Amino acid sequence: MSILQVVDWKSLKPNGNGMQLEPLLAAQPKLASAAHAVRQSSNRLNAINVDELMPQISSPLIQARSELSSLRDGLDSAADVAQILPSMMGQGAPRSYLLLVQNNAELRATGGIPGALAIVTVNKGKLSIGGQTSATALGPADPRVEVDPEQQQIYTTRMGKFMQDVNLTPDFPTAALTAKSMWQQKTGQKVDGVLAIDPVALGYVLEATGPVQVSDPALKELSHGTLPEELTAKNIVTTLLSDVYTKIPEPELQDLYFAGVAREVFAKLSSGSGDAQRLIDVLSRGASERRVQLWSAHTSEQAVVSKYPISGSITGDNVYPSQFGVYFNDGTGAKMDFYIKRTVQLIEECPVNGYAEVKARVTSTNTAPKDAATSLPDYVTGGGIFGVPPGSVQTNVTAYGPVQSHIETVFVAGKKTGFASYRHSGRPVGAITVRLAPGESSTIDFNFGKIVQHAVPQVSVTPTLQSQKEVALPPRTAECIPPA
The missing domain is CATH 2.60.40 (Immunoglobulin-like)
Structure with a gap:
């Protein structure tokens, strides 16, 4: 328990100056050592054949196994976070991620069509959203991006042709790698990973941060002032997946509104608004429901990410x-x-x-x-x-x-x-x-x-x-x- 207390996990919540990543960096060796020690002890207990033991011994042993297993899982996760989060959050060098806002009103296997796109930049824990565009504006890939032949047989060559179709496959690492390659081909920009989120998960974030004001004049102009000026956890889904189509008839402008709202929510998130524990809970919920998905272009980081549901992988350790x-x-x-x-x-x-x-x-x-x-x-x-x-x-x-x-x-x-x-x-x-x-x-x-x-x-x-x-x-x- 003392090892876990080395890090104030709530301090990792974004604020106006970014996350405080230094304590996590300092704690990483201790967390890794503790996780290794507990894992070894757990393996030794699990190797004991309880069928050969008297009930007075087997019963407490089984209970100890359960408790140690829970501690092992918690320490393993904490050690993994400490290992990759600082670098992924730009502690050593700024990072950029392609953000796919998935529209559940037009389903794709990982959640929804990624019509709205944006670049999320992270520097020493501080989040910002830069350029935004739409999959339609990006246009088709030429030449087509090569994808796994096995999946291409199931989901057609459209996966490598259109950004809107990269996630016809339910395997998010495949979709993310395809999106990264397509983005680089069309814009010349290399990204360090791909992040996907849907409007339901944006609503979860607003549960923790509180409502967001749509202050950008460009967003108001898109809807001619007919969409809500305050987005809440209760109205964001209906606004983005239903009302926007009656108020903004042009598809490309709808996607720009999507991306603009995502920018506003991320700005609210970056400001440090809301309750830290609540934010951790809702983001965990979004990841467990595959509404928040992450892929890293850095092999060592992706090896860790792939162990958890946030990876969106349909093969491997998290399955x-x-x-x-x-x-x-x-x-x-x-x-x-x-x-x-x-x-x-x-x-x-x-x-x-x-x-x-x-x-x-x-x-x-x-x-x-x-x-x-x-x-x-x-x-x-x-x-x-x-x-x-x-x-x-x-x-x-x-x-x-x-x-x-x-x-x-x-x-x-x-x-x-x-x-x-x-x-x-x-x-x-x-x-x-x-x-x-x-x-x-x-x-x-x-x-x-x-x-x-x-x-x-x-x-x-x-x-x-x-x-x-x-x-x-x-x-x-x-x-x-x-x-x-």
């Missing part, structure tokens, strides 16, 4: 052994995902030939008004330009299973249907497209078999406007009749 994934990509070419409600639930079926069987059930409902085709702007409905009737929503649904398992069948509305089958880093991938008219619902069942993992299944989902608890329902187990 649970029996993890499933259900990810959504908009196929409407519009902003209709604002009206879609979804649930995802894993159902453990009866084992077959000794292998686990799991069904991933995906239910979607289009809650748009019946007259959406005429009552909503064409930019929201798509106006039928990509072949989807105005008001309808088309979604490409991709489901991942654990390594070595298989997708055996897919059912839509209880009827067996064909699907596209792939592999991504040893994980089975099934893809299917669903179209919903206003008021319609659909249920897809992805049936996974030959699962060798025995851990309780978990599911990762694309962050949407809904809370993660509303979307990712607790898994349930089917009733199995034992053989006679």
